[in-house]
């Protein structure tokens with residue numbers, strides 16, 4: 361696409377791996393690295409990201425960073441707040457500053473350029489499972505926010521798209537103690553789908569499980585579906 365790339369994360373080894381893979385695809389692409397932890401202080405993390413971006417002209421902003429922690433609201437879990445900060449609050453601080461700049465790239469201005477904003481939500485935005493209250497709520501926020509934003513920014517020729525993936529084969533599952541199975545989709549299939557959908561749909565479901573659940577939400581009463589899925593889901597963490 362002729363764009364340079366800014367990647368964000370926390371781990372130097374992974375930065376090197378991602379940069380190498382980008383260069384293997386196109387060694388003319390310049391890669392800038394921004395290190396920031398989104399989980400502790402959202403305003404500080406956003407300020408760090410924005411100051412490192414400086415005056416660079418951002419055309420596509422992809423809010424993807426996120427993780428899940430299993431819930432147990434009968435006991436204290438400090439990682440809950442870290443998850444909320446990472447999955448929602450820091451992204452929101454960054455968007456609040458970046459969105460006006462992306463909007464100013466539209467054909468209505470002298471620059472004549474378009475912009476795009478992408479979000480990673482989840483299958484969990486569609487349904488309720490025991491043990492996922494906090495994570496599901498962060499992803500519901502992403503899906504609702506992105507779909508409203510898509511309508512709001514359409515007249516400005518800024519494309520917004522949110523993806524609801526089912527299970528994807530990434531590091532995500534190790535953190536919640538889940539095993540990856542061969543039925544999981546590849547990260548490439550989910551990322552290809554969101555870029556293909558950009559400018560065509562504001563929201564896209566990825567993977568067979570999300571598609572089946574989406575169909576069930578259309579034909580089964582919401583309360584009945586919650587009860588059925590609640591019974592099918594693994595038992596939530598034992599409450600002391």
Ligand SMILES: NC(=O)c1ccc[n+]([C@@H]2O[C@H](COP(=O)([O-])OP(=O)(O)OC[C@H]3O[C@@H](n4cnc5c(N)ncnc54)[C@H](OP(=O)(O)O)[C@@H]3O)[C@@H](O)[C@H]2O)c1
Pocket residue numbers: 368369370371374396397398399400424425426427428446480481482483524525526527528529530531532533
């Ligand atoms: N895998 C799935 O089955 C699945 C399904 C639906 C939705 N999702 C969503 O997909 C997105 C990407 O996850 P993934 O599956 O690719 O998992 P992953 O391999 O664990 O990647 C998570 C990404 O989020 C970043 N991140 C996590 N905690 C962070 C923090 N405190 N501060 C800054 N960055 C942080 C990680 O950066 P580091 O490199 O520094 O760790 C990494 O870039 C997440 O929003 C996740 O909720 C995943």
